[in-house]
Amino acid sequence: MSDARAIGEVILAVESISLAFGGVQALSNISFDVREHEIRAIIGPNGAGKSSMLNVINGVYHPQQGTIHFKGEKRHRMEPHKVASQGVARTFQNIALFKGMSVLDNLMTGRNLMMKTGILSQALYWGATQREELKHRERVEEIIDFLEIQSIRKTPVGRLPYGLQKRVELGRALAAEPTLLLLDEPMAGMNVEEKQDMCRFVLDVNEEFGTTIVLIEHDMGVVMDISDRVVVLDYGKKIGDGVPDEVRSNQAVIDAYLGVQH
Amino acid sequence: MAGNPALVDGGGPTTFPRLLLQHAAVRGDRPAMREKDLGIWQSHSWAKVRDEVAALAGGLAAMGFKRGDNLAIIGENRPRLYWALTAAQALGGVPVPMYQDAVAQEMVFAFQNADIAFAIVEDQEQVDKMLEIQLQCPALKHIVFDDSRGMRRYHQPGILSFEKLQELGREFNKNNPGFFEAEIEKGKPSDMAALFFTSGTTGLPKGVVLTHQAMIATGRTYSDFEGMGADEELLAYLPMAWIGQNLFSYTQSMVAGFCVSCPESAETVMTDMREIGPTYYFAPPRVLEGLLTTVMIRMEDAGWLKRRAFHYFMALARRVGAKMLDGREPVGLFDRLQYALGDLLIFGPLRNSLGMSRVKVAYTAGEAIGPDLFVFYSSIGINLNQLYGQTETTVYVCVQPNGVVKPDTVGPPLPGVEIKLKDDGEILVKTPGLFEGYYRNEEATRESKDADGWFHTGDAGFFDAEGHLKIIDRAKDVGRLTDGTMFAPKYLENKLKFFPHIKEAVAFGDGREHATAMINIDVDAVGDWAERHNLGYSGYTDLAGKREVYELIRDCIARVNLDLAQDPKLANSQIHRFVILHKELDADDGELTRTRKVRRRIIADKYAAIIEALYGAGKSVQMEAQVKFEDGRSGTIRADLAIAEAPVHAPAEAARMIRKAA
Numbered sequence: 001m002s003d004a005r006a007i008g009e010v011i012l013a014v015e016s017i018s019l020a021f022g023g024v025q026a027l028s029n030i031s032f033d034v035r036e037h038e039i040r041a042i043i044g045p046n047g048a049g050k051s052s053m054l055n056v057i058n059g060v061y062h063p064q065q066g067t068i069h070f071k072g073e074k075r076h077r078m079e080p081h082k083v084a085s086q087g088v089a090r091t092f093q094n095i096a097l098f099k100g101m102s103v104l105d106n107l108m109t110g111r112n113l114m115m116k117t118g119i120l121s122q123a124l125y126w127g128a129t130q131r132e133e134l135k136h137r138e139r140v141e142e143i144i145d146f147l148e149i150q151s152i153r154k155t156p157v158g159r160l161p162y163g164l165q166k167r168v169e170l171g172r173a174l175a176a177e178p179t180l181l182l183l184d185e186p187m188a189g190m191n192v193e194e195k196q197d198m199c200r201f202v203l204d205v206n207e208e209f210g211t212t213i214v215l216i217e218h219d220m221g222v223v224m225d226i227s228d229r230v231v232v233l234d235y236g237k238k239i240g241d242g243v244p245d246e247v248r249s250n251q252a253v254i255d256a257y258l259g260v261q262h
Numbered sequence: 263m264a265g266n267p268a269l270v271d272g273g274g275p276t277t278f279p280r281l282l283l284q285h286a287a288v289r290g291d292r293p294a295m296r297e298k299d300l301g302i303w304q305s306h307s308w309a310k311v312r313d314e315v316a317a318l319a320g321g322l323a324a325m326g327f328k329r330g331d332n333l334a335i336i337g338e339n340r341p342r343l344y345w346a347l348t349a350a351q352a353l354g355g356v357p358v359p360m361y362q363d364a365v366a367q368e369m370v371f372a373f374q375n376a377d378i379a380f381a382i383v384e385d386q387e388q389v390d391k392m393l394e395i396q397l398q399c400p401a402l403k404h405i406v407f408d409d410s411r412g413m414r415r416y417h418q419p420g421i422l423s424f425e426k427l428q429e430l431g432r433e434f435n436k437n438n439p440g441f442f443e444a445e446i447e448k449g450k451p452s453d454m455a456a457l458f459f460t461s462g463t464t465g466l467p468k469g470v471v472l473t474h475q476a477m478i479a480t481g482r483t484y485s486d487f488e489g490m491g492a493d494e495e496l497l498a499y500l501p502m503a504w505i506g507q508n509l510f511s512y513t514q515s516m517v518a519g520f521c522v523s524c525p526e527s528a529e530t531v532m533t534d535m536r537e538i539g540p541t542y543y544f545a546p547p548r549v550l551e552g553l554l555t556t557v558m559i560r561m562e563d564a565g566w567l568k569r570r571a572f573h574y575f576m577a578l579a580r581r582v583g584a585k586m587l588d589g590r591e592p593v594g595l596f597d598r599l600q601y602a603l604g605d606l607l608i609f610g611p612l613r614n615s616l617g618m619s620r621v622k623v624a625y626t627a628g629e630a631i632g633p634d635l636f637v638f639y640s641s642i643g644i645n646l647n648q649l650y651g652q653t654e655t656t657v658y659v660c661v662q663p664n665g666v667v668k669p670d671t672v673g674p675p676l677p678g679v680e681i682k683l684k685d686d687g688e689i690l691v692k693t694p695g696l697f698e699g700y701y702r703n704e705e706a707t708r709e710s711k712d713a714d715g716w717f718h719t720g721d722a723g724f725f726d727a728e729g730h731l732k733i734i735d736r737a738k739d740v741g742r743l744t745d746g747t748m749f750a751p752k753y754l755e756n757k758l759k760f761f762p763h764i765k766e767a768v769a770f771g772d773g774r775e776h777a778t779a780m781i782n783i784d785v786d787a788v789g790d791w792a793e794r795h796n797l798g799y800s801g802y803t804d805l806a807g808k809r810e811v812y813e814l815i816r817d818c819i820a821r822v823n824l825d826l827a828q829d830p831k832l833a834n835s836q837i838h839r840f841v842i843l844h845k846e847l848d849a850d851d852g853e854l855t856r857t858r859k860v861r862r863r864i865i866a867d868k869y870a871a872i873i874e875a876l877y878g879a880g881k882s883v884q885m886e887a888q889v890k891f892e893d894g895r896s897g898t899i900r901a902d903l904a905i906a907e908a909p910v911h912a913p914a915e916a917a918r919m920i921r922k923a924a
Contacts, residue, residue, distance in 0.1 A: 141300035146411070151529030153301065196893065204412055 007228065008036035011212055012057070012180060017066035019052055026052040027063070027236045034180070039206055039213045041223045044233035045256055050216040051093060053233065054182050057214065058090050059083040070180075085113055089178035091169045093185045099158035103168050106157055107143060110175025111136040143171050146208070147201060163194035170201060174209070181205070183215040187222055195219065199226055224248065232256070275451035277474040279315075279352040281516045283446065286312035289492060289519055295341040296523040296538075303523070303537070306341055314342075316442045318349035320431030322380065323441065325404055329354030329448070332376040332457065336360045336369075336391075337384025339498040339511070339524040342408050342424055346382040347512060351455060351474075352446050358457045358469075359503040361856045363849075365894060366391035371467055372459045373399035375702060380404045382424070386412040389421065451475040457701055458505050460653050469701030470653045480656040480695030481509065481517035483678055487661065488623060494520035494541045495620070499531045504857060505653040506627055510544045535617025543624040547631040548858050553616060554638055555762045559790050575604035576641070583641025588665045609642040618644050623664065625649050627657065635760055636669040648672045650733060654710070654717055656695030660731045671730035681731065687722035688737040739862060741772025747834040749777060754835060755860070757825065761818040762787040766847050768860055770873055771835060778876040779840045780869065781815055782847055788814070803901060806842045812906050815842060819908040827916030836910040839876050841883070843869075844901035850890045875905055
């Protein structure tokens with residue numbers, strides 16, 4: 001058994017990113033890096049700019065200043081679908097699945113970028129299309145097995161409880177076989193048991209597939225337990241960066257979380 | 263027994279590994295097992311199973327597994343774990359299947375008692391348990407896992423994958439040609455075939471020793487009795503550690519040569535049932551109850567027309583369904599026509615959605631079943647037969663024969679089984695399938711198996727006029743009220759549990775002036791009811807404490823009391839007061855056995871305060887309870903429980919009420 005989790009070179013480098021919406025400075029001069037195979041957490045109080053940071057990484061927002069290097073390549077004004085085709089997948093804070101479609105179909109949409117055959121042959125479902133669909137279906141079934149959602153394979157997503165929808169969303173992101181996975185509060189709104197399950201899945205994804213993971217999370221316990229390194233944001237500024245123990249004892253971080261008397 | 267064409271040999275004494283070799287020779291290309299891989303059913307032929315078992319046995323032998331060694335097998339129903347059973351038996355060892363949902367500490371006793379050095383387990387979760395108990399069980403040296411997920415970072419010595427073990431085995435078999443067959447040849451029918459630890463409703467578990475000949479003889483009697491052939495289909499979905507499951511999907515399949523399918527996961531059983539279409543189905547009452555509750559909930563949510571049709575035809579089915587299935591009593595032409603229409607519109611689709619369209623016989627066992635539940639399945643055309651037995655008797659003691667099904671009995675003894683009743687009603691059994699004894703526990707063996715070979719079941723019962731055995735309760739649980747009338751708690755509990763709103767009930771009354779009950783509501787059914795009545799709730803505890811829910815349960819109990827009042831012998835055991843428990847009884851808290859039987863004594867101890875309050879005058883009781891979470895941590899739940907009165911009836915009054923209702 002090879003150890004897929006040896007942390008490697010820098011895969012994503014974010015340098016001096018600043019982002020403003022009109023007069024509101026969402027992010028100012030943020031720099032950090034993400035290494036291959038690591039689990040990197042971004043934490044911070046509400047409104048700290050965590051989701052904005054994620055949106056910058058996957059190309060939804062275009063920062064006014066700064067650069068992003070992904071796999072050694074400099075990115076400039078990247079569109080989300082381009083980012084996705086480079087191997088970045090994400091989940092959302094508010095679940096963004098097709099509610100009326102089955103779990104299986106939702107996962108298949110995650111394979112969309114990898115489908116090569118044309119619309120005509122897809123409509124006829126013949127020859128290469130059929131072979132392609134079988135291949136994609138196989139991969140999707142592996143993910144269903146991995147996430148232990150066999151029993152809801154054909155259930156419309158809208159009928160599922162919240163915790164399971166979150167898991168399906170993770171599944172769809174995985175279906176794209178990402179090298180970098182962005183998770184926006186994967187455990188928000190879950191009970192203790194669901195959180196434990198989700199932690200297990202995040203760790204397993206990282207271990208089994210070697211996927212690099214950047215996650216935003218509020219639950220400090222979760223973050224400290226599963227991440228390799230943590231970035232702390234507050235009011236759009238970076239106030240801490242390091243392994244969980246360093247961050248935990250960082251005075252600026254403690255002040256940001258517990259409040260400080262002025 | 264040569265009359266059964268499914269049998270691969272003359273029916274003489276044999277062993278499981280020999281049966282496997284015979285099946286592989288006779289029907290090598292026929293499917294022996296099926297499992298779902300990536301959403302598609304995949305078959306393993308008998309010939310393939312033989313090769314897999316040989317590789318596995320070789321691997322075990324290479325690791326030092328010897329004749330007489332014990333092999334722990336822990337996991338959900340997976341073909342590989344079934345192969346492990348045969349592999350251990352082929353080497354003259356003994357497989358010890360254990361409940362996969364047991365916490366690690368519950369497994370310690372079995373490992374120590376049987377000096378288990380080898381364990382073949384399903385996944386990381388079970389490997390973690392093995393590592394946890396390794397300090398207490400130093401004999402445990404080798405842990406083999408089936409599913410490699412999450413196992414990447416386990417580098418402890420002694421842990422290896424199933425594939426690796428088989429690889430070693432193929433190498434070993436290549437260097438030792440004929441080893442596998444020679445080892446099987448050495449095995450004797452009188453050898454120990456398996457060790458089943460019974461949880462027991464009291465005390466430490468006991469290992470029940472069953473021999474090849476006992477298990478195979480029982481399996482054969484049974485295939486002959488039902489005429490089971492090699493074309494049957496079966497879904498193995500109950501715990502492997504439960505003798506019933508083992509007998510049905512291992513012994514029976516080995517004897518008759520039919521194919522056994524493993525469900526994809528515990529949650530997909532309903533879907534898998536529909537896809538496989540089993541011809542024989544085995545379910546303990548709680549599973550049948552669960553299915554019925556699901557059906558009822560879905561019907562409540564259905565449209566008006568469907569609901570009306572359902573209730574109309576169900577009423578008809580209750581009246582004539584069982585009679586039509588048995589064919590003993592005449593049914594009028596009009597009823598027949600109506601039933602045929604009902605079959606087209608309701609029963610057929612219902613059987614299909616339960617995955618029971620092809621079921622020839624469905625069995626239930628493990629616990630006495632409420633008559634009403636029984637009537638439901640029979641009336642929609644599912645041939646549900648009760649059977650009776652214990653781990654110690656390789657299950658089969660009594661079975662209801664087709665066409666002679668009576669809801670409140672377990673049928674006459676099977677061919678070759680003798681039954682004797684003691685003065686206090688305890689049932690004594692003698693059968694070819696009787697166990698050898700309890701493993702390394704002479705004293706317990708002497709207590710339950712007397713010098714003449716009679717096994718003392720601990721159950722109380724009697725034969726009815728037609729020679730069918732009727733079980734009332736555990737002999738030790740049957741008590742008396744202070745006025746001297748008989749009090750059989752299980753009888754009351756079963757009546758209560760038929761209501762979809764009640765999941766579990768515990769009745770008290772021995773040595774008291776009247777009966778009382780502790781209720782666990784079914785959170786799905788009551789939750790659904792609450793939703794439809796605009797009743798908000800945050801969880802089980804909240805729901806259980808609602809005044810409206812108390813009213814709901816009071817109605818259920820009132821109906822049970824009315825029923826009881828009609829029988830002069832039982833009229834005194836009507837339930838006077840009840841409480842709805844603030845937490846669900848749970849096997850993790852030791853309140854239920856792993857097969858979900860109520861542990862009366864432990865509950866009586868733990869909830870002494872509540873029981874006192876049930877017999878006091880107060881309207882509520884304060885309760886604190888320790889709960890264990892699935893991850894092993896524990897916490898405390900505190901609650902103020904209301905105690906409610908239930909209406910009771912004098913026998914004469916009850917008769918009047920029934921007449922009026924009619």
